[in-house]
Amino acid sequence: MTVSNKIMLKIQKHGRGYIFTPTDFLSFGSRQAIDTALSRLAAQDKIRRLTRGLYDYPKQHQLLGDLMPSLDKIAEAIARDTDSDMQISGARALYLLGLTTQVPAQTTYLTSGRSRDIKIGSVLLKLRHASSKVMAGAGSKAGTILQAIRYLGKNNLNDTMLDKLGSKLDCSDKRALKSLARYAPGWAKPSIDYILASEI
Numbered sequence: 001m002t003v004s005n006k007i008m009l010k011i012q013k014h015g016r017g018y019i020f021t022p023t024d025f026l027s028f029g030s031r032q033a034i035d036t037a038l039s040r041l042a043a044q045d046k047i048r049r050l051t052r053g054l055y056d057y058p059k060q061h062q063l064l065g066d067l068m069p070s071l072d073k074i075a076e077a078i079a080r081d082t083d084s085d086m087q088i089s090g091a092r093a094l095y096l097l098g099l100t101t102q103v104p105a106q107t108t109y110l111t112s113g114r115s116r117d118i119k120i121g122s123v124l125l126k127l128r129h130a131s132s133k134v135m136a137g138a139g140s141k142a143g144t145i146l147q148a149i150r151y152l153g154k155n156n157l158n159d160t161m162l163d164k165l166g167s168k169l170d171c172s173d174k175r176a177l178k179s180l181a182r183y184a185p186g187w188a189k190p191s192i193d194y195i196l197a198s199e200i
Contacts, residue, residue: 084113090151
């Protein structure tokens with residue numbers, strides 16, 4: 001079986017919506033062979049090249065054709081490729097938690113890797129390096145809550161907002177938040193204690 005066939009078989013097993021980089025297929029051959037195979041598959045419209053070194057097997061709509069991939073999935077693929085952690089920014093945390101209907105004007109993710117901007121179609125994905133303290137809980141519900149608290153700031157955290165944040169957490173999430181509390185700013189500790197004490 002050729003390298004291209006092996007790659008395509010793995011992609012199809014993951015299904016439509018799968019986002020990947022050459023490093024996901026290094027067990028099939030050299031980096032040059034993988035790059036050549038992916039370029040060939042993209043030229044044949046079997047996969048889509050999103051940007052340099054990043055591809056997807058796009059989900060399709062009967063009328064709209066190939067759909068734009070999930071930005072969170074793109075961030076996950078980049079994190080996997082660079083062996084780094086990825087954390088959503090505070091503004092996006094609020095949106096994903098349903099605490100605001102306002103879509104963030106910029107799509108920013110915090111990363112343990114290097115800062116860079118990635119253009120995908122008309123969307124600019126901003127990756128910004130953050131300290132290990134800010135990255136604590138990356139990818140978890142508790143980490144998302146912590147980002148929302150940081151973003152809101154001391155003056156915007158009232159009981160109503162804290163009740164909403166607390167309602168997003170189950171017992172497991174609360175245990176995780178308790179363990180992450182040491183990474184939160186000092187002013188956020190009372191708010192975290194309030195959330196941890198709230199009933200589920």
